[in-house]
Amino acid sequence: MDFPSVDQSLTLTRADFDLNTFRRLIAQKGLILEWKQTGECPCQPKSEDQGFDLSDIDDVDSGTGNSMACPVCNGTGIVYHSPQDVQAIVTSAEGEYLNARYGGYREGLVSITLNPEHLPIFGDRFTIKDSVMLYRETILMKAGQNIYPLRFPIASRTVTLATGEATHDIIYLQVADANTGLGIPGDHAQDWRGVNQGFVITGDGKLQRNNINRLQDGMRVSLTYFINPSYTVVSYPNSIRDTRIRKKAASDKHVPMPVRVQAKLEFLELEG
């Protein structure tokens, strides 16, 4: 059965979406995010590797999954490409701390609203370059190793205090005795910092040990430091929420609207 709609006049007042105003809002208020797009890696291990040969026939390949030896995806099946900085409105941050079977975990979800040309797909990664959050982790000092890439690059935050403007990166550092495993009281985020004092932070956000008498081999070192939070897109963008407008035009025109996606906080490590 057909259901024909009545003719609707389109010449009177219209309520068109003002895309330019919204773009201006993003340009004025949007945060700067690094956007990495994703694609599927075409790698696949060959089934002949499995050592299972069917007798008397010419076996065809039945490989499945991705190969952990793949130089492109390292077996994850995901390829990150085209990194670029974009502006976006980040809202609706929510989440909670979980003491899960895989350990302490911060579950986080945000909404990211972008200009129409920045259309992400699930799996894409956004790193908020303007904002920071605190992260905790404990690392082990190993003999012969002085550069320690933490799970996330160490970021910094500048704030105005009663004493003036101050920039912070690592705000807490405590060690445990290498022999007993017991914690040694004391925060050394400040007094062990500097040339030959204990540690410095490299330009790319790693911890560099420079005094093995303080940060001794075998010591566990707990750190609380700032990171730029990164998020993985977990929803399809609502790009079908497009519209038709006729502003300063004789006829309607299809216009793509800003897009919004939901993304989950990456907590275990940056890009695995």
Next chain:
Amino acid sequence: MFDLHFIHAAKNGLRYFAKDRFMFDPLFPNVSERMKARMFQWLQDNEVKFDAAYTGGAAEGLPLVTVELTEAYYDSQGLGNHAFSSTDDDGRVFHRFHLFTSQEVRINIYAKEMEAVRLIHKLIQATMLLFHKSFINAGYQNVLYTGTTPLVPELALEGEGLNVYGRQVRYAALHLLEIPGYIEDLNNIGIYDPLLDIQVALDDTTPLESGVPGAVTVSSNSDS
């Protein structure tokens, strides 16, 4: 303790098999050289982290193995949980009590690579075979492989680049808890049963009105 013992064994087991192709290759006797090479190389390039589940500290990075401990009853217990009697260094006899338990570890494997989950699974099985004797020496009566769940994505971790795969391996160990029964009740905690601490001796004197020559008399009271 089975979970802590397992973590110690598994961490050292992976280190053992990752040390040399001579130890690693026999785990995969039928697969191609190419597959063995890429699995071994992955072990060289990646550090598998181990932890107990629910420690509260920030979760270790991937690949990750966490361990949970549960305990089930064992339906073949000794009558009254009694065990044999023993004699201590002072020559005093005391009773023992025992309880058989079935301790189970649930080993959760997490990795972004499906092949890595398969590899770690196999390495854990190999480790438990390799160190079976060590578990027996540590007081476990037996260690049994009781199965593995299917390999599935861990949805709670989809923020970590979308796909993190997980699998749970289970082992059960028959364990004997055996304690010396030094006390009788809460009123004399830490005191030997006085009945087991009284010295007696055969006496030549026959008690009056007794037709049996000689007697057993107390030579010293309990010093408890």
